[in-house]
Structure formats: C-alpha cells, structure tokens
Amino acid sequence: MRKKEIEVVLSPEVAYDNDLLERELIKSAGVQPEDVKYIHRIKRSIDARGRQVQLRIRADLYLDTPPADIHLNRYTYPDVSQSKKVIIVGAGPAGLFAALRCIELGLKPIVLERGKDVRSRRRDLAAINKEHIVNPDSNYCFGEGGAGTYSDGKLYTRSKKRGDVQRILEIFVQHGATKDILFDAHPHIGTNKLPVIISNIREAVIAAGGEVLFDKRVSDFIVEQGVMKGVVTQDGQEYVGEGVILATGHSARDIFELLHQKGVTIEAKPFAMGVRVEHQQRLIDKIQYKCEDRGCWLPASSYSLVHQTVYDKKQRGIFSFCMCPGGFIVPSATAPGEVVVNGMSPSRRDSRFANSGIVVAIELEDLELDKYGPLAGLRMQEALERKACDMAGGTQKAPAQLLFDFTQGKTGGQLLETSYQPGLTPVDMNKLFSTAMAYRLREGFKAFGAKMRGYLTNEAQIIGVESRTSSPVRIPRDRETLEHVQIRNLYPCGEGAGYAGGIVSAAMDGERCAEMIAAKVKRVV
Numbered sequence: 001m002r003k004k005e006i007e008v009v010l011s012p013e014v015a016y017d018n019d020l021l022e023r024e025l026i027k028s029a030g031v032q033p034e035d036v037k038y039i040h041r042i043k044r045s046i047d048a049r050g051r052q053v054q055l056r057i058r059a060d061l062y063l064d065t066p067p068a069d070i071h072l073n074r075y076t077y078p079d080v081s082q083s084k085k086v087i088i089v090g091a092g093p094a095g096l097f098a099a100l101r102c103i104e105l106g107l108k109p110i111v112l113e114r115g116k117d118v119r120s121r122r123r124d125l126a127a128i129n130k131e132h133i134v135n136p137d138s139n140y141c142f143g144e145g146g147a148g149t150y151s152d153g154k155l156y157t158r159s160k161k162r163g164d165v166q167r168i169l170e171i172f173v174q175h176g177a178t179k180d181i182l183f184d185a186h187p188h189i190g191t192n193k194l195p196v197i198i199s200n201i202r203e204a205v206i207a208a209g210g211e212v213l214f215d216k217r218v219s220d221f222i223v224e225q226g227v228m229k230g231v232v233t234q235d236g237q238e239y240v241g242e243g244v245i246l247a248t249g250h251s252a253r254d255i256f257e258l259l260h261q262k263g264v265t266i267e268a269k270p271f272a273m274g275v276r277v278e279h280q281q282r283l284i285d286k287i288q289y290k291c292e293d294r295g296c297w298l299p300a301s302s303y304s305l306v307h308q309t310v311y312d313k314k315q316r317g318i319f320s321f322c323m324c325p326g327g328f329i330v331p332s333a334t335a336p337g338e339v340v341v342n343g344m345s346p347s348r349r350d351s352r353f354a355n356s357g358i359v360v361a362i363e364l365e366d367l368e369l370d371k372y373g374p375l376a377g378l379r380m381q382e383a384l385e386r387k388a389c390d391m392a393g394g395t396q397k398a399p400a401q402l403l404f405d406f407t408q409g410k411t412g413g414q415l416l417e418t419s420y421q422p423g424l425t426p427v428d429m430n431k432l433f434s435t436a437m438a439y440r441l442r443e444g445f446k447a448f449g450a451k452m453r454g455y456l457t458n459e460a461q462i463i464g465v466e467s468r469t470s471s472p473v474r475i476p477r478d479r480e481t482l483e484h485v486q487i488r489n490l491y492p493c494g495e496g497a498g499y500a501g502g503i504v505s506a507a508m509d510g511e512r513c514a515e516m517i518a519a520k521v522k523r524v525v
Helices: 018-029 091-103 117-132 167-172 192-208 251-262 281-289 369-392 402-409 435-451 503-525
Strands: 003-010 038-047 056-061 086-090 108-112 210-213 218-224 227-233 239-240 244-246 269-280 306-311 314-324 326-331 339-342 353-362 398-402 425-427 460-468 489-492
Touching: 003 018, 018 056, 038 117, 038 489, 056 167, 086 091, 086 227, 086 239, 091 108, 091 167, 091 192, 091 244, 117 192, 117 326, 167 503, 192 210, 218 251, 227 244, 244 503, 251 339, 251 369, 269 281, 269 314, 269 339, 269 435, 281 353, 306 326, 306 435, 314 339, 314 435, 326 353, 339 353, 339 460, 369 398, 369 425, 369 460, 402 435, 402 460, 489 503
Parallel strands: 086 108, 086 244, 108 210, 244 489, 398 425
Antiparallel strands: 003 056, 038 056, 218 227, 227 239, 269 353, 269 460, 306 314, 314 353, 326 339, 398 460
C-alpha cells in the first residue's frame, strides 16, 4: 500500500472548495492526479494566530487501493423484535445510542421518553417563545433527542478514553449528518439538521424491532430485593427488562427526587452557573480574525475563555461554556415559574449574534449539604431560576444588563437587540446573584476583556440565568460493571447521572451501558 501523508496550510477560499483543495493536496504531494486513487481527509482546523486566517489540512493520498477500513463504516441492525428487552429511560443521545448498541448486540430496546417526537415538540417550543407557556414534559430539555436536539449540535469531546469517537460520528453520518464532521477539528451539526437525524435514528430502532414510546414519563421504579426489574410510567403501565438504563438528562429533577425518596443512593456533585453573554457576531469575528469582515468563506468565529477568581479566600474558575457562534439564546425552563437560558446555532451559524455561557464553578463546599443533602445543588439551581423569573416579571422574559455596566455596577442602560425571542427585562444583575458569584462574574468579564480587546463593552449584554450546565447530582455506579452501587440491573447513564458532558460523550456512555447489559445477559445465559 502506497500513500503520502500531507499537511498543507491554505486560504479559506481554497480549503472550503473541494476541487481546489484536492488540486493543492495533489500538488503538495508531488504526484500526478491520475496516480491518486483516494484522498482521505484526516483533520481540518482554523489557524487565526497570524495576520491572515488560514486553515490547516491533514490528509493521506493513496496511490493504490486504500484499506477497507478507510471508508465510512456502515453499521447494521438485526431484527431483535423477539429478543430479551432492555428498558431505556430517555431518548437523548445517551438513550438513543444505547438503543442502537443494544440492537447490534441482539437485545430489544424499549425507549421511554417523557416528551414528544421532534415534530410535535416544535409546537411546545413555539408556546414557550411566543406565549411564555412551559410544558414540563415537552420543552427545550425534554423530548425526542433531549436537550441536544435544539442546540448547536457540538460534537467535540475530550472524553476519548471513554469510547470510540469516530464510531459515534460515523453513526451520525449514516443517519444523515454531513461527512465534514469526520474531519473538522470542532465538528457540529446544527439545530436545523439535528431533528431529521434524530428521527432517522428512531426509525432505525423501530425498523429493527425496538420500540420508542413518547409521553411516557417514568413515575416509579420496580425494585425487588435490591434488583431493578423495570419502571412504571405516569399512565400506570409497567415495563420490565433485563436492565434499566437511566438516561434522563441533567434536568430530570423529578427522577432525582424519586431516587432520593426511595432511598436509592445519589450524591451532590460540582457544577457551574452564570449567564449568557450576547455580542454581535461581527464584533467577535473582528476580534478573533483581526478583520472588519470575515467574508463568505470563513465560518462565524468562536472563543474559549477561562479565569481564576478569589473571593473570601476561595478560588473558583469562571469560564465560557457552550459558545454558540452565529446562534440564538433560547428559553430552557422545564417548569413554570423559572427562567433558564441556553444557546443554540443552526448549521450555517448565520445569525447576527454570538452567545456563550459564562459560568462560575460551584463546588461542594458552596452548597447547603447539611440542609438539603444530595439535592443541595438542585435546590441552589431552583432558587436562582425562580429569582430570575420574579425579577424579570414572572413570564419567560429574561433578566438582562449591558455587559460593561454590569462590571461597573451601573444601571439604567437601554438594552440591545437580542436573539432571545421571549424578550428581556432590564435589571441590576448584581442583585440577582449572591455577592460571591456576582463578584466572580465581574472579575471574569474584566479578565476576558483584557484577553480579547473589545470583548468587554456595552455593545454586549448578559442574560440570565445559565444554570443547567451539567447535572447537580451524580448517581454512583460501579466502575467496572456500570451498575448502580446499590441497585443491581440499574445503569445510570449520560449527563443526568453525571457521567458525560455533551452529545458525543453521552452517546459513548450509552453504548458502554448497553455493552455491560449485553455482557451480563450473555453470562447468565
């Protein structure tokens, strides 16, 4: 097998044009076009460090037939309609990828989702944005695909030791995602494309004999002598199987309450809370790309920021979270009487706005553990979200303030245009947060302004609250078997259980739980 490994640095105009890119790769390899049998793109990343923004492309050029595993793998799903059942609670990335993996391993998944399918779910999202009505079972967090469906669809993860990232990306491509995600350094799908892909995954599960059931909120567990047998849904139906994969997401507070009420061990865990900051995308482009106009080839630019703050002799990090270039801020409350914001981007990232969570780390010593026990973080979230709702007027309008004014303790500035559809209410955001959190946010923004000249400005505004960065609860499990430490055949999974931090890591965790159940079933048989 003959191949040439190539790395080139190209202008955006060349790097994003497939024909021009292939010509440059062949030219750099010093071979004739007719000698190249296959070009395998490995990585594409933006380099904005110099005066001109460039892209680095790594690729292998094969001069004879490439190995079979270079091509996109296709995963097959056998008929499992008569196989042993596995109950999967939640149809987010952890639950859906667990379902696909169960099928591959010869088990029949029964996926129970408290919300609606992606098409029906849109009506409830419209009701939040336009009528300020929050459906506790169908919203930006709950429903087919989970919170990830209506998000930026970021597929970047650092959790490479937890599973096969490439496999997860290939499965997304097999169900409709563009092949670009296979080699982009920071791949994303986009909120406009994710619903179709999620629907395709659901249809694949059903076609193989699995089940995906909607409007099935779990209200109880069936536990006998320390063994999880199944679950009960709010309509009184019982579902039993070889195991229960609990993949409910980080906002399923009723599940955390139910576990605690039934004496099932859960733990408080660190998380983070803060705000969304919204700039004009052109301002972020100007700072990051060092140009007045990024043109038609470069994508909307992003940023990643972190700073350490000290208050009352306690050091806490403040950092950007889920940055959404060319995106929108959306209402992510899961119950009436609370205001929560999150960010999302379409695939083209072509909104005029850029937004990012800017959040402060919340450690265990910051929580009222003596009062609330393992639910202390959840109680802190609830209190802040209710306060935000009260300060903004009791609807889904969000409290907001001009960014520079916030850092200076000034009030009264007129708010800017926003991508947040329900609307904004001007408030003194320093009064929304605790003294310590407000101080850390102010200091963080000042530090970010020093790192990115032009970032700290009243051409930006902060919008609250970004409180659902991760689960405030961990459901402990055995490191080897992935079963709950107390209840056998219960497999806590994904973000809600405290074992993932995004779409890809949640999907990999779902697969691992499915594999553990399959291995156990095989041993028993």
